[in-house]
Amino acid sequence: MSKIQQSQENRIKQALYDSWHRQVNYLRISVTDHCNLNCIYCSVSSMLPLKHEDILSYEEIETLVSVAADMGINKVRLTGGEPLMRPQFTTLVRMIAGIDGIDDISMTSNGILLARYAEELKAAGLKRVNISLDTLQADRFKRITGHDRLKDVLAGIEAADRAGLNPIKINMVPLKGINDDEIIDFARKTIEEGWNVRYIEFMPIGIPNGDVSGMVTTAEIKEQIQSLGELEPYSGLTGNGPARYYQFPKTKGTIGFITPMTEHFCHSCNRLRVTSDGNLRPCLLAREEINVKDALRSGADTDDLKELIQKAVNIKREQHNLAGRLAPDTDDRPMCQIGG
Secondary structure: OOOHHHHHHHHHEEEEEEEEEEOOOOEEOOOOOOOOOOOOOOOOOHHHOOOOOHHOOOHHHHHHHHHHHHOOOOEEEEEOOOOOOOOOOOHHHHHHHHHOOOOOHHHHHHHHHHHHHHHHHHHHOEEEEEEOOOOOOOHHHHHOOOOOHHHHHHHHOOOOOOHHOOEEEEEEEEEEEOHHHHHHHHHHHHHHHHOEEEEOOOOOOOOOOHHOOEEOOOOHHHHHHHHHOEEEEEOOOOOOOEEEEEEEEOOOOEEEEOOOOOOOOHHOOOOEOOOOOOOEEEOOOOOOHHHHHHHHHHOHHHHHHHHHHHHHHOOOOOOHHHHHOOOOOOOOOOOHHHHH
């Protein structure tokens, strides 16, 4: 039996399930809360960044991923903040790529530093990258992010493509009166340049009073896009996430819709999150967390860590309740700490 076959057999035997019989095989790790942008819906400027000693070290992350892989985790996404702000980030990618059982390593980035690191990341074992981009207009990019760096993001997309970090997915969050007039422009990119664009409904994470007045619903997005033609369901590979994919006939690019506000996808949730300050978080939209950092730093053995991971998986809710963002079961931690 080959190493790959043996690894697959072990994962079948050791699959990780929550209390609702959903298999959990996907770990999303926020490696830092630091970011080189200040997007209006993330508001990192209003918070003090974590001290270096308060975030997990690369060795601690490697240990946690290795234990999780033994339990059935086979996909890892590295997020932030901005992952590439973490010094020697490619070292972490290489460490995770060397863990038996991990088949897929991806990253979510704002793209600012990607042109510098794309080739190195690919060589280290990164498979794919998602890039957050909410406008194609330079002046508007500066208003939304606080920085005039659109050219750097576009250069990062090109560099990632050359390096083979495919498929590259572009994440756009439409906001009323801010960038919703560019929804069609992004859709055209799927026709003209083969982009894979995902429209994500705005989530009021870390936003005072849970204000969702700026949200553009998926129904509203689709209504605009259909002026370009009829969308067809996309039958190709779509990745590990909740997006529903479509494309215009005879085009290379795809359009995805992520609908946490209007049509939740909790029934198929396969993920567990690790916050930048070392907590296991079963759901992006609920406050429950299990502290794993203290265990890692107090000599916990493999069985201890497995127990914590299983506990975190066991408390995954059947579904979230975004309509109740002001209820006491939610918190206002910013996305950059939880991990986007």
